[in-house]
Amino acid sequence: MRKIISLGLLWITVLFSCTDQQRVSPPAQKLTDNLEIQGRPIRVVTTIGMIADLAKNIGGEMVEVTSLMGTGVDPHLYKASAGDVTLVSQADLILYNGLHLEAGMSGVLERLSDQKPNQVLAVTKNIDRLKLTAPPEFAGAYDPHVWFDVTLWTNVAETIRSALVKLMPSAEAHFQTRAKKYILQLEDLHIYVKEKATQIEASKRVLVTAHDAFGYFGQAYGFEVRGLQGISTATEAGTADVRNLAQFIADRKIPAIFVESSVPRQSIEAVQAAVQARKFEVQIGGELFSDAMGNPDTKEGTYIGMVQHNIDTIFDGLTGNN
């Protein structure tokens, strides 16, 4: 019996040393300043799905995009697995949101930046910091949920386009055309959301969700925004938070509150129960996509579809069109 156990332990140790990623991953292209891809699509790996969607739309057939975080995954809590590290080590371009969104991956991203200095890119880096908000509870860091202001996301699209052009200058025209086309769509989207928002009565334009993901949305489209948990879902909502939010909802007689796909439903249900105890009926207006998009192959699995779905759901919920 003892023999079997020691053999087993030895075997496990050997196994573990063999799978050490540092030694197994094939050496990527030589780390030069001017990496150029020719003859094959650019291998792009992104963290959140929204960035992947952008990269696909701008790159077309010149890119091969994989997203580490899938549907319904919470980027604040996500930790990279060993398989992710392999994927990433073979990528030509690594795109992440930055602004501490991918808190669980910060170590991995830092190491990658050291290894591949010009291939790891925080897509928010060109956004004018004056346009970002720095909420006090987030310890002076910026609110990372920039994709809900379509104009900010347009800036991100331009950043990605530039990065792709740098990696494959021969396809510059291709990227420029596609980016232009897509940005036009984004501008249309921005107008759509704005108009829909104005159709909601000003006093009812209050968006209550599971966490503070919609700050920029509120700023851009005229909503007062409240979340149960803070900027990051890593914190636990306390009873005081539930109580205060429930009181707020009951006082302002807000018709609907919203759950998010990447955050457990239960916390919003608890808020609803607390509001009901205050003798006010608030509906759960529907599910919004906050930190992750919907299922792939659905409309909500794209950025544009997701934003549209969100504003439509918010509209229906707050105007009582259920």
Add this chain to the structure above:
Amino acid sequence: MQVFLYLFSDYTLRTVAIGTAILGIVSGALGSYAVLRKQSLVGDAISHAALPGICLAFLITDSKAPFVMVVGASLAGWLGILVVTAIVRNTRIKEDAALGIILAVFFGVGIVLLTLIQKMPNANQAGLDKFLFGQAAALLERDIKTMGIIGVMVIGLTLLFWKEFKLLCFDPAFGASLGFPMKILDILLMTLIVMAIVIGLQAVGVVLMSAMVVAPASAARQWTNRLAFMVCLAAFFGAMAGITGAVISSTAAKIPTGPMIVICASIIFLFSLAFAPNRGLIWRLRLKKVKFDLETTEVDSG
């Protein structure tokens, strides 16, 4: 304190406090048996072992309904205990090592499953990791009902088999000689402990539940030498920790409830450790001093 009045007026606090009180009572009472049998590590092992059960239950049923989670967690915790018993009976590995192994292996498998679920394109999977640390503020009435029903069953069975469990814990050889099937009683008691742990997972989470099994019972032991009183006192301490933790965490925003409950339980334990009569440290120090004084005075007068 004005904030305690909120217990009655605020719906959320009331709901959470009832839930954490049930948790405290059941884990305190059953924890007494674990502590007396020197199986305190069991609480830790079972609560960590529950994680893969929760993940598998989700993978199989695609649902995060409380009932499903409870069943998954119980089966996994139970399986963990069976494996521990098998290891202890059939190898030379002692119980504490076996419990440690099960804790690590099961929990590791649970984390792997969580990571796997993260990778799946299923929009429903958010929040399974909340079972790691609990989310007491999100307790709903239906959760309280589930906890209450299971809690009543567990306490009921404990009362029903009171003398049998006393025999099991104190003198199992004698009990076996009387004809009681000690192995079956052992499994029954273990099952009740598993249930006690599982109902608390939603509120305080996997990592902290072990404290709720050990702290109230150890605190109660300091105050009494009678089993019945110890179990009741442990339940009482558990409830106190639960309610106080819930209340304190409600006073300010962003104080997590689960850890606060465990802090309260620890304070109760430390207080009992220091101040209980006869077994408390302060008492014992004073007794030593009295003895010393006595001896020195005798010498003087002699």
Add this chain to the structure above:
Amino acid sequence: MPINQSSSAIEVTDLTVAYQEKPVLWDIDMSVPPGVLMAIVGPNGAGKTTLIKAILGLVRSTSGQMLIYGKPYQQQRHIVSYVPQRGSVDWDFPTTVKDVVIMGRYGALGWLRRPGKQEKKLASEAMEKVGILNLENRQISQLSGGQQQRVFLARALTQDAQIYFMDEPFQGVDATTERAIVSLLQQFRQEGKTVVVVHHDLQTVSDYFDWVTLLNVRRIASGPVDAIFNESNLRQTYGGRIGFLKTEQEMSKPQVLTEPTL
């Protein structure tokens, strides 16, 4: 003198008990007539406790058959009383003397039923008989070794059994307790009960017991004390690590010099 099988109190045939290939008891045959006070003696590790536990079904035996008054132990539990070693129990457990003594009635109560007035009365009688009634509400950790042993005895008394198995009851007890145990044993003999005692003190075997079994993994010898408890058998049991002090007056009674250990 051959003993009729069906009339022995204990009948053990071919008993072997092994823990992980190490034999603890090997091919034991033993026949104990009813109404005797029997001592089981042997060096440490001889398997004395295991023998009792095997007869009571508390340890698994590799082979062998054990009958108590002609039937296997499962059918005879109501007439059997087992007094384990004092050290096998955690005396820090939160319970009182009375509580432990009442445990003796659990077998008769069966599943789920609680001890009531009747059980408390029987317990009080038993406690008085061994002289610990005044301690009934005391926590068991506050007792001396001898008092603890008497708690176990009182518990055994409440069982009102026909055959008693005791594991080293005389170990580490004071004189009062020793006298109490001996008087109890005498009473049992008068009542025709059978008592089997794992005994550690060779000096007192012939004083207290009328039957003896010498054990060292195998059964060395078994029978009446006068016939069996002699120098040659003892040498065989203890492997030569035993001394005999022969005084002029008591040449016929072997006395042991040292307590041999394996």
